Amino acid sequence: MQRRSILKGGAALGFATMMGGKLAFAQGLEKVKAGFVYVGPIGDGGWTFQHDQGRLAMMEALGDKVETVFQENVPEGADAERVLTQMALSGCNIIFTTSFGYMDATNAVAAKFPDIKFEHATGYKRDTPNVSTYNARFYEGRAVMGTIAGLMTKSNKIGYIGSFPIPEVIQGINSSYIHAKKVNPDVTISVVWAYTWFDPAKEADAAKALIEQDVDVILQHTDSTAPLAEAAKTPGVIGFGQASDMAEYKPSPRVSAIIDNWAPYYTERVQALLDGTYAQKDTWAGIGGGEVKIGDITDAVPADVKAKAEAVRDSIASGAYHPFTGPLNKQDGSAWLKEGEVADDGTLAGMMFYVEGVTGDIPS
Amino acid sequence: MLGDINPAVLIASLMVASVPIILAAIGELVVEKAGVLNLGVEGMMIMGAICGFVTAVATGNPYLGFLGGAVGAAALSLVFGFLTQFMLSNQVATGLALTLFGQGLSSLIGQGYNGVKPPLTGTVPLGPLADIPVLGRILFDHDWVVYFSVASIAAVWAVLKYTRVGLILRAVGESHDAAHALGYKVIRIRILAIMFGGAMAGIGGAYVSLIRVPQWTDGITAGAGWIALAIVVFASWKPWRVLLGAYLFGGITVLQLNLQAAGAAIPAHYLSMAPYLITILVLVVMSSGKGRASLNAPAALGQNFHASR
Known part of the structure; x- marks a missing residue:
C-alpha cells in the first residue's frame, strides 16, 4: 500500500x-x-x-x-x-x-x-x-442522557432546549425521549425552541421557562453553558454538558455530558x-468511532442509574444496539420501524418527525 | 391553553428579564434628552458585563461587581464623550464604532474568565412579605437590582420633570445655543449625561453576567443594547413608557418561551416578531399625530455643539 x-x-x-x-x-x-x-x-x-x-x-x-x-x-x-x-x-x-x-x-x-x-x-x-x-x-449520546433523565426525574417532566428545527435536533429530541420512556413510562418531554445556537441570555430564559413548568431534567441543544447556570439556581434540577464537558458545573447540575471530539x-x-x-x-x-464521548457521570447520580447509563453507552459503542430500534411509531401513531428493525441513515439524516409520545408540533 | 402557566410566575420572570433593558434604556433616555445620540449602548453594556464580572470574581462581592460594571462602562462612554463633544465627530458613526470597540475590548478582557462562576446575588429578604400569595411572588421575591431598575425610572422621571437639573438638561437637548447663551456649560452637561448613560448601561450589562446568566461568554448581552435604543424611541422619551416598553419586550420574550414549554400551539415566530411590530406601529401612530410634532424627540438630538460665539 x-x-x-x-x-x-x-x-x-x-x-x-x-x-x-x-x-x-x-x-x-x-x-x-x-x-x-x-x-x-x-x-x-x-x-x-x-x-x-x-x-x-x-x-x-x-x-x-x-x-x-x-x-x-x-x-x-x-x-x-x-x-x-x-x-x-x-x-x-x-x-x-x-x-x-x-x-x-x-x-x-x-x-x-x-x-x-x-x-x-x-x-x-x-x-x-x-x-x-x-x-x-449525537443521538447516540442523547440515548445515554435520556436514560439518565428518565431515571432521575421526580416530576416525570424532562425538558429539551432546541436550537432550530433541523434533523440533527429532532434526532436528539426523539432519542432522548425514547430512552427516557424506556426506563420511565410516565415521562413526558417539553420542547422549547430558542431559534439560536448561541445566546446565553435566551438559553437561560428557556431553561427558566422549563423549570417554571416543573421540568427537573434539562437537555440542551444550544451551545452555551447558560442553561446549566440557570439549573444551578434551583436545587434538584439537573442538566448535561452539551458538545463540551462543561466540567465547571460538576457534580450537579451537570451530571454527565455529550462531548464532541x-x-x-x-x-x-x-x-x-x-x-x-x-x-x-x-x-x-458516533460513540464507537470516538467522535462522540460521554462525559464522566458524577456522584450526583445513584450508582444503579450510572450503571444503566453506562450499559447503554457500551452497547451502542460495540454496535450491539442502535438507539432507533423498532418497534417505533411516528407521532401520529403510524408505524415507522418494525420489531427489531433499525433506522437507516438516510431517514435519520432527514428526520423531520417526532416519535409517538412526544407532544407538540415541529415548527416549520 | 394558558391554563398551565402560572401568571404570578410569568410576571415575576418578565420583571427579571426586563432589568438589563430598563437600565440601559433609562440611561440612554437621559443621554438623548441632553441632545446626544449614543448608539454605543450595546458596547457599553458588554463592557459593564465584563468589568462587573471581573470585579465581582476578584473581590468576591457582587455589589462591588455592579459598581465595577458601572465604572467600566462609564469609562468607555467617556471615549465617546471625548470624540463627539471635543473632537466634534459624527455621533452616529462614533456610537456604532463604540459598540464594535466595546465588544472587542470586552472579549479581550474576558480571556480566561470563561467558565468561571461569579459570587451569587441573593433575593432581598423581605421576610413575611414574600409569603403573600400571588403578590408576594410577583413583587417581593427579587434581587435588589429589580427594585433598583424601577426606582431609577422614578428618579429620572422626577428629576427631569420637577428639578432645576432636569430643566437644564432638557434645555441643552432642545436648543444648545439657547442654553449656551444662558450661560450653561453645554459640553460639561452633555459629558455628565453620557457618563450617566454609560454607568446605567454598565449596571444593566453586569446584571446579565452576574445574575441573569450568570457567567461570562463573549457577546453575552446579545443585542440587548439595540433593544434598549429602540425602547427609548418607542417610549417617545418618557421615563414611565420606558418601563412599559421594557416589560412589553421582556414579557413577550418570556411569554413565548413559557408558552412553548407549556405546549401551547402559538407559533413562536409571531410572538418573537411582536415587539418590533409594535414599535413600528407606535412610531407610525405617533408621527402621524397632529398635535405632537415629530415624536417628541429632543430638538437638538444628534447635533454637535461648538461654542462659536
Missing part, C-alpha cells in the same frame, strides 16, 4: 512537473493552510469551543506543516458566503465550516473554487466533488491533504 502510494505520488509528481505544476494538488502539499468558520465565539464553552480544541489538537499533531486561520461569530446566511470567499482568496487549501446553516454558502463558494477543499459539518449537500461532509451521531477527524483530513490521499467523503461517526 505504501509503495503504491509512493509510486502514485512519483507519477503524479512527474506529470505535474510536465504540466507546469498545475496539478501539484494531486500529490499532496508541502504545507496546508486550513480555515475554520465558527458560528459562535471560541469561548462559548460548548460547540465552537470544541471545534477550536479540534483545530488546536490538529496543529499540535501536524506541527509546522499546517497553518490555520479562523473566524468566530459568523452568521449563518449570506455573510457566511463572504467570509468563505475571503478565506478562499487568502490562500486556504481546506476550509471547515462548522455549522449546519453554512450548508448552502459552503456549496455555493465551493463551486467557484474547485481547487480548494471544503468540509461542512452536520450537513448533507455535496454538490461539487470538493465538498465533503462530516457529522457525529473533532480532533481526530481534522488531523486525518489535513494529513490526507498533505499526503495527497484526500478524497471526498461523508463521515458520520
Whole structure:
C-alpha cells in the first residue's frame, strides 16, 4: 500500500512537473493552510469551543506543516458566503465550516473554487466533488442522557432546549425521549425552541421557562453553558454538558455530558491533504468511532442509574444496539420501524418527525 | 391553553428579564434628552458585563461587581464623550464604532474568565412579605437590582420633570445655543449625561453576567443594547413608557418561551416578531399625530455643539 502510494505520488509528481505544476494538488502539499468558520465565539464553552480544541489538537499533531486561520461569530446566511470567499482568496487549501446553516454558502463558494477543499459539518449537500461532509451521531449520546433523565426525574417532566428545527435536533429530541420512556413510562418531554445556537441570555430564559413548568431534567441543544447556570439556581434540577464537558458545573447540575471530539477527524483530513490521499467523503461517526464521548457521570447520580447509563453507552459503542430500534411509531401513531428493525441513515439524516409520545408540533 | 402557566410566575420572570433593558434604556433616555445620540449602548453594556464580572470574581462581592460594571462602562462612554463633544465627530458613526470597540475590548478582557462562576446575588429578604400569595411572588421575591431598575425610572422621571437639573438638561437637548447663551456649560452637561448613560448601561450589562446568566461568554448581552435604543424611541422619551416598553419586550420574550414549554400551539415566530411590530406601529401612530410634532424627540438630538460665539 505504501509503495503504491509512493509510486502514485512519483507519477503524479512527474506529470505535474510536465504540466507546469498545475496539478501539484494531486500529490499532496508541502504545507496546508486550513480555515475554520465558527458560528459562535471560541469561548462559548460548548460547540465552537470544541471545534477550536479540534483545530488546536490538529496543529499540535501536524506541527509546522499546517497553518490555520479562523473566524468566530459568523452568521449563518449570506455573510457566511463572504467570509468563505475571503478565506478562499487568502490562500486556504481546506476550509471547515462548522455549522449546519453554512450548508448552502459552503456549496455555493465551493463551486467557484474547485481547487480548494471544503468540509461542512452536520450537513448533507455535496454538490461539487470538493465538498465533503462530516457529522457525529449525537443521538447516540442523547440515548445515554435520556436514560439518565428518565431515571432521575421526580416530576416525570424532562425538558429539551432546541436550537432550530433541523434533523440533527429532532434526532436528539426523539432519542432522548425514547430512552427516557424506556426506563420511565410516565415521562413526558417539553420542547422549547430558542431559534439560536448561541445566546446565553435566551438559553437561560428557556431553561427558566422549563423549570417554571416543573421540568427537573434539562437537555440542551444550544451551545452555551447558560442553561446549566440557570439549573444551578434551583436545587434538584439537573442538566448535561452539551458538545463540551462543561466540567465547571460538576457534580450537579451537570451530571454527565455529550462531548464532541473533532480532533481526530481534522488531523486525518489535513494529513490526507498533505499526503495527497484526500478524497471526498461523508463521515458520520458516533460513540464507537470516538467522535462522540460521554462525559464522566458524577456522584450526583445513584450508582444503579450510572450503571444503566453506562450499559447503554457500551452497547451502542460495540454496535450491539442502535438507539432507533423498532418497534417505533411516528407521532401520529403510524408505524415507522418494525420489531427489531433499525433506522437507516438516510431517514435519520432527514428526520423531520417526532416519535409517538412526544407532544407538540415541529415548527416549520 | 394558558391554563398551565402560572401568571404570578410569568410576571415575576418578565420583571427579571426586563432589568438589563430598563437600565440601559433609562440611561440612554437621559443621554438623548441632553441632545446626544449614543448608539454605543450595546458596547457599553458588554463592557459593564465584563468589568462587573471581573470585579465581582476578584473581590468576591457582587455589589462591588455592579459598581465595577458601572465604572467600566462609564469609562468607555467617556471615549465617546471625548470624540463627539471635543473632537466634534459624527455621533452616529462614533456610537456604532463604540459598540464594535466595546465588544472587542470586552472579549479581550474576558480571556480566561470563561467558565468561571461569579459570587451569587441573593433575593432581598423581605421576610413575611414574600409569603403573600400571588403578590408576594410577583413583587417581593427579587434581587435588589429589580427594585433598583424601577426606582431609577422614578428618579429620572422626577428629576427631569420637577428639578432645576432636569430643566437644564432638557434645555441643552432642545436648543444648545439657547442654553449656551444662558450661560450653561453645554459640553460639561452633555459629558455628565453620557457618563450617566454609560454607568446605567454598565449596571444593566453586569446584571446579565452576574445574575441573569450568570457567567461570562463573549457577546453575552446579545443585542440587548439595540433593544434598549429602540425602547427609548418607542417610549417617545418618557421615563414611565420606558418601563412599559421594557416589560412589553421582556414579557413577550418570556411569554413565548413559557408558552412553548407549556405546549401551547402559538407559533413562536409571531410572538418573537411582536415587539418590533409594535414599535413600528407606535412610531407610525405617533408621527402621524397632529398635535405632537415629530415624536417628541429632543430638538437638538444628534447635533454637535461648538461654542462659536
